Amino acid sequence: MNAIHNTNHTGSRNSPPALDHPQLANIFTADQARAHWHDGALWFVRQKRDRMAKAIPEWEELRSLASQIKAHALANLPEYLELFERQATEMGAVVHWAADGQQHNQIVYDLLKENRAQRVVKSKSMLTEECHLNPFLEAHGIEVVDTDLGEWIVQLRGEPPSHIVLPAIHIKKEEVSETFHQHIHTEEGNYDPTYLTRQARHHLRQKFLGAQAGITGVNFAVAETGGLVICTNEGNADLGVSLPNLHIACMGIEKIVPRWIDLSVFIRLLARSATGQPITTYTSHFHGPRVGGQLHIVLVDNGRSAVRSHHTFQEALHCIRCGACMNTCPVYRRSGGHSYSNTVPGPIGSVLAPAMDAHKHHSLPYACTLCGSCTDVCPVKIPLHHQLLAWRGEMAERKLIPLSKRLSMKMGRIVLGNSLLFRTGGWLARFGLRMLPKWLTHHRLNTWARQRDLPIAPKQSFRALFQQRKKRHQD
Amino acid sequence: MRVGLFIPCYVDQFYPQVGMATVEVLERLGIEVDFPEAQTCCGQPMANTGCLDDTRPLADRFLQIFSGYDHVVSPSGSCVSMVRHHYEALFHNDARLHHLSEHTWELCEFLVDVLKVEKLPVRFPHRVGLHSSCHGLRELRLDACSERMGNQHSKVRRLLAGIDGIQLVDLKRCDECCGFGGTFAVAEEGVSILMGVDRIEDHVASGAEVMTATDASCLMHLEGIIRRRNIPLRTMHVAEILAGRNWQ
Amino acid sequence: MNTTDNRNPRRTILDRLRSQSVPHVALPNLNAGAWIEYADPVQQFTEMIKLVGGNCQCIDSVSSVAKHLGSFSQRLEAKRTYSAVEGIPGNVNLGDCHDPHELENLDFVVYEGALGVAENGAIWITDRDLRHRVVFFITQYLVLLVRRTNIVHTMHQAYAQIAPPRPGFGVFLSGPSKTADIEQSLVIGAHGCRELQVFVL
Known part of the structure; x- marks a missing residue:
């Protein structure tokens, strides 16, 4: 799978994480009460999604249509990008192209510099997170304020978002209150969400009024009309x-x-899947700049074309960033978004991240029980759990899984590949489990048995019992 | 009808009663089953780890051993899904595989889809929680999946609901994963245990006396936690209940 | 790996994409969908607006809107009102306003939406004939009018009926601005309007 080795992405934060997913997840789950709270908060969103989806009889049909439209758009991507560029330019927008995160950041910075913009307000954009735009601009003396409340909270706390739709889902209101008290002097100990939101509104209003530029992400870009939807x-x-x-x-x-009418399918699916709302409050369509204003659109690759080149993973580019796979993932809910060490966490993140850097993200395809809930919840039908399984094959082939795992699988193949070895091994295991003292079978090095008992070993295997039964019946 | 019984490796060694119950259920319905002695494992543990080179020889064995049967039946949704959905990537245009993948059945779906069983003449007067094992649920569609909308078939639940005296409890999360996930149970111990505990607590809170599933692997993990924590909940494989086993 | 021409990323990206083969899938026809139809779309629309945190009232004429509004704006002690609806007075003239920042203290905006969507309570509004689109977002309170004959069942019908102003701006607005970013507690009034009142004519 050579094509997926992409070297052209933002290099700034690419050192392997100090801890892999299981280690970070074990830390998160050690605080069981908090892990439960986190799980409950996301399950609540998943349930809201279910209620909304249920109210639409054609839900599954919409998912199929969305998947077809995305597959079509992906197959004809260069043509649609050019059409989009033409249409957008005709209305007065300026279209820029960036092969990677660094180019993207430079383009944005140059635009700000040209316009003497020192203060910028930014709405939610996972792309700019992925490119690490904020630190880049800040290093150049530009003040960037993330204006989505959740994003602002994590920005003040110096953390990355832990979820693509609910960036501060891992933070408790008491902690938000503390952060706000520290930064904008809200009342100490007042952690009423309404009070805190009002204070944020008040504070950020001034930021909006004082900004010289606004940066946004994009949910959909319509090739036919040259418009953006946010x-x-x-x-x-x-x-x-x-x-x-x-x-x-x-x-x-x-x-x-491709088309204006295609938006109808995606807008019906997006908010219902994301937060269980029938639609987001604002679904805004921008065609060209405001009178007297400028609209610059930066088209970024940053590893996407590499994903597109691989037929097993290309469907991951259908993603509309609703976050439903995170909300439904039983692992994500209990391990928290930060355990993935990637801008996009959860199932879709675990598919996309290794495409950027397989070595760094080797543990993500294994942060999954293959339960398949993500695949069924995905509004654009990305076969997420199948892709995660496929990634495991890639990891094994590139020897990016621990030696112990590889050896045990080889051992397994040898023992299970021979029925005599298998029967003997099975007998030994059962005999050992029955005869050996518990401290010898359930020691600390046996990870299975640290918090679980091993099965009670039967005297006889199934095959032995089956033989005896057959004999009895024949007699 | 030549029916080959496919008993997953760990069931053979650690849960023989599940295999025996499967045999009884089928024999009572007039199906004589054959257990090919050479069978060991379908290769799922290796495949799920990504070690396809270690999977192929096992899958190859499996294909040889089971190709001659009209149907292959197994008390494991997960292993059946391995054969039905994941062997394809290991073999190139093998005609035997085509037959095998279409005729390998999880026990409940064999009863419902092939034998057209409506009701089994057994009794189980207990409160039961059905833990829908994920591969049986989302890869074989043995029951309705909560993520999907519209009409869906329910096979395991329907068979269980038809049993005299049984009371199926409503779980708060009807089809959440238990956290077994093969090597996941060991590699991601923290999350795995928490998922298992949550699953068990849901059953206990819903008043279940028995927790049942189509996969003994889920139950091995859950039972391990139950015994370690002395939780008042029993685990039984679906086959055991369908065979009319008593609560021991 | 393709070569990267740093001076021409456009060509780099397009060349890269063109060198790949991706299976072709036909674009589906969206006009033939069996979409949901509500027995009473107006009632569904009204209910959805309430569900998303807005107020909605069915009313017979613009003059009664004006009457209702009189007491509404009084209650809210609005000082600065912009109205784009004939028959409903305002005291802010966008023609006099050169910089949108001058609208900082706008309390009240009254506007007519072109279309309402029953399935989600969204109202389509555009900045056609509007000098500063910021009025929709900067105002504390927003009042929108929709004619009952302009209420459609689903987004499919909505997108089929509307054409976006090009260049220009259009938004489906559903309910007042809101956030649940602090522990999933819904708070109405994030950065946009704090209340939304809809009148169905």
């Missing part, structure tokens, strides 16, 4: 780009949909 509940993207004269919209090249 969905928010807070209204922060709209407010952020309708005050200053400069709007920079950053999008991955996979965000293209």
Whole structure:
């Protein structure tokens, strides 16, 4: 799978994580009460999604249509990108192309510099997170304020988002209160969400009014019309780009949909899948710049074309970033978004991250029980758990899994590949389990048995019992 | 009808009663089953780890051993899914595989889809929680999946519901994963245990006396936690209940 | 790996994409879908607006809107009102306003939506004939009018009926701005309007 070795991505934060997924997950689950709280919060969202989906009789049909539209768009991506560029340019927008995160960051910075913009408001964009735009701009002396409430909370705390739709889902209100008290002097100990949100609104209003540019992500770009669609509940993207004269919209090249009418399918699916709302509060359609303003659109590859080149993984580019796979994933819910050490966590993140850096993210395809819930919940029908399984094959082939795992699988093959060895091994295991003292079978090095008992070993195997039964019947 | 019995390796060695119950259920319905002695493992543990080179020889064995049967039946949704859905990637256009993957059945779906069983003449007067093992649920569609909308078939649940005296309890999360996941149970111990505990607590809170599933592997993990924590809940494989086993 | 031409990323990306083969899938026809139809789309629309945190009232004429609004705006002590609806007075003239920042203290905006969607309570509004689109977002309170004859069942019908202003701006607005970013507690009034009142005419 050579094509997926992509070297052209943002290099700044690419050192392997100090801890892999199981280690970070074990730390998260050690605080059982908190892990349960986190699981419950996300399960609540999943249930809201179920209620919304149930209210649409054609739900499964919509998923199929969405998948077809995305597959079509992906197959014809270069043509649609050019059409989009033409249409957008005709209306006065300026389209930029960035092969990787570094180019993207430079383009954005140059635009800000040209326009003497020192203060910028930004609405949610996983792409800019992925490219690490904030630290880049800050290093150049530009103030960037993330205006989505959840994003702002994690920004103030110096953390990355832990979820693509609910960036601060891992943070408790008491902690938000502390952070706000520290940074914007809210009342100490007042952790009423309404109070905290009001204070944030008040504080961020001034940021909106003082900004010289607004940066947004993009949910959908329509090739046919050259338009952009941006969905928010807070209204922060709209407010952020309708005050200053400069709007920079950053999008991955996979965000293209062919036709205006295609939006109907995706808009029906997106918010219902994401948060269990019938639609986001604001579903905004931008065609060209405001009168007297500028609209710059940055089209970014940053590893997407590498994913597109591989037929097993290309469907991952259908993703509309709803986060439903995270909300439903029993592992994500209990291990938290940060345990994935990737901008996009959860099942879709575990498929996309290894495409960027298989060595760094080798543990992600294994952070999964292969339960398949993500595949069924995905509004664009990405076969997520099949892709995670396929990634395991890649990892094994490239010897990126621990030697112990590889050896035990080889051993397994040898023992299970020979029925005599298998029967003997089975007998030994059962005999050992019955005869050896528990401290010898359930010691600390046996990870299975640290918190679980081993099965009670029967005297006889099934095959022995079956033989005896057959004999009895014949007699 | 030549029916080959496919008993997963760990069931053979550690849960012989599940295999025996499967035999009884089928024989009572007039099906004579054959157990090919040479069988060992379908190769799923290796495949799920990504070690396809270690999977192929096992899958090859399996194909040779089971190709001659009209049907292959197994008390494991997970292993059946391995054969039906995941062998394809290991063999190139093998005509035997085509037959095998279409005629390998999980026990309950064999009863419902092939034998057209509506009701089994057994009694089980207990409160039972059905833990829908994931591969049986989402890869074989043995029951309705909570993520999917519209009409869906329910096979395991329907068979169980038809049993005299049984009371199926409503779980808060009807089809959440138990956290076994093969090597996941060991590699991701923290999450695995938490998932198992949550699954067990859901059953206990719903008033279940017995927790049942189509896969003994889920139950091995859950039973391990139950015994370690002395939780008042029994685990029984679906085959045992369908065979009319008593609560021991 | 393809070569990267740093000076021409456009060509790099397009060349890369063109060198790959991706299975072709036909674009589905969306006009023939068997989409949900509500027995009473107006009632569904009204219920959805309430579900998403807005207020909705069915009313017979613009003059009664004005009457209702009189007491509404008084209650809210609105000082600065912009109205784009004939028969409903406002005291802000966008023609006098050169910079959208001047609208900072806007309290109240009254506008007519072109279309309402029953399945989600969304109302389509555009900045056609509107100098500053920021009015929709900066105002504290927003009042939208929709004619009952302009309410459609689903987004499919909605997108089929509307054409976006090009260049220009259009938004499906459903309910007041909101957030649940703090422990999933829903708070109405994030950055956009704090209340939404819809009148169905």
